[in-house]
Amino acid sequence: xxxxxxxxxxxxxxxxxxxxxxxxxxxxxxxxxxxxxxxxxxxxxxxxxxxxxxxxxxxxxxxxxxxxxxxxxxxxxxxxxxxxxxxxxxxxxxxxxxxxxxxxxxxxxxxxxxxxxxxxxxxxxxxxxxxxxxxxxxxxxxxxxxxxxxxxxxxxxxxxxxxxxxxxxxxxxxxxxxxxxxxxxxxxxxxxxxxxxxxxxxxxxxxxxxxxxxxxxxxxxxxxxxxxxxxxxxxxx
Numbered sequence: 001x002x003x004x005x006x007x008x009x010x011x012x013x014x015x016x017x018x019x020x021x022x023x024x025x026x027x028x029x030x031x032x033x034x035x036x037x038x039x040x041x042x043x044x045x046x047x048x049x050x051x052x053x054x055x056x057x058x059x060x061x062x063x064x065x066x067x068x069x070x071x072x073x074x075x076x077x078x079x080x081x082x083x084x085x086x087x088x089x090x091x092x093x094x095x096x097x098x099x100x101x102x103x104x105x106x107x108x109x110x111x112x113x114x115x116x117x118x119x120x121x122x123x124x125x126x127x128x129x130x131x132x133x134x135x136x137x138x139x140x141x142x143x144x145x146x147x148x149x150x151x152x153x154x155x156x157x158x159x160x161x162x163x164x165x166x167x168x169x170x171x172x173x174x175x176x177x178x179x180x181x182x183x184x185x186x187x188x189x190x191x192x193x194x195x196x197x198x199x200x201x202x203x204x205x206x207x208x209x210x211x212x213x214x215x216x217x218x219x220x221x222x223x224x225x226x227x228x229x230x231x232x233x234x235x236x237x
Contacts, residue, residue, distance in 0.1 A: 016030075017030050017034075034135065038135055041135060041138075042139075045110075045143045046143075048083050048108055050081065050083065050145055050227075051143050052077050052082045052223065053140050054070060054073070054086050054096035054147075054148045055147065055155075056149065056151060056152045057092050057150075057152040058090045058092070058093060059091050059153075060091045060095075062095075066151050066181060067092065067094075067095040069095075069181070069216075070096045070150050071099040072099065073099065073148055074098070075102040076099075076217065077220055078103025080224060083100070083106035084108065085109075087109065087111055088108075088109020088124055089120070089121060090119075090121055092150045092151070093121060094121035094123060096148075097123035098121075098123045106125050106126070107126075108124065108127075108128075112133055113129055113130065113131050141172060146175065146227055149177065151181045160179070163177050168202070174227070176226040176227060177211075178219045178222060179211065179212045181214065182212060182214050189212060192207075209226065
């Protein structure tokens with residue numbers, strides 16, 4: 001098995017980028033760093049093949065039901081031929097990468113550099129790391145055919161609503177989003193139905209690409225019925 005890849009990063013490029021107006025030379029340097037990071041991601045991920053990205057909290061231990069649910073969902077998806085991509089860390093991410101191993105398909109970690117360093121989990125074939133959230137998000141959408149979202153925190157919510165915005169604005173098409181963990185997401189669903197839909201800030205069509213379920217087979221069938229044909233090589237390890 002190839003060792004997970006980890007590149008050396010310069011500290012806090014993202015913080016420096018967001019510190020307000022800067023000189024033209026610093027702006028040019030920022031552009032060069034960002035374009036270099038994009039190229040790094042493109043070169044590392046261009047051959048991973050058809051892929052599903054799984055999001056969720058790093059805080060669930062192996063014995064937790066959500067960990068087991070993530071592993072089962074990833075295994076079912078892997079058995080249909082999809083590679084599995086996560087943030088590459090512990091918790092739900094580890095569970096999904098472990099499920100990819102159970103299915104003997106490619107297991108990918110696409111991490112973001114954070115102040116508290118996150119070590120790669122032991123179930124990865126490819127490991128990448130980015131400085132900027134926006135670069136990482138482009139990679140996740142570009143190389144994924146669908147997203148599966150399990151219980152998580154602010155970062156998980158960010159990915160959910162970023163994806164829904166891209167779908168709503170037709171920046172991506174026919175991109176299924178499966179939300180797993182019915183009880184966990186109940187209050188969010190109540191807010192969407194009782195406030196957003198009720199006040200017409202979104203339409204029912206905006207949610208056509210979303211399924212909320214705890215049934216692994218239903219999740220797989222929903223994705224298989226929705227994903228477009230995307231270019232790529234086999235997801236097998």
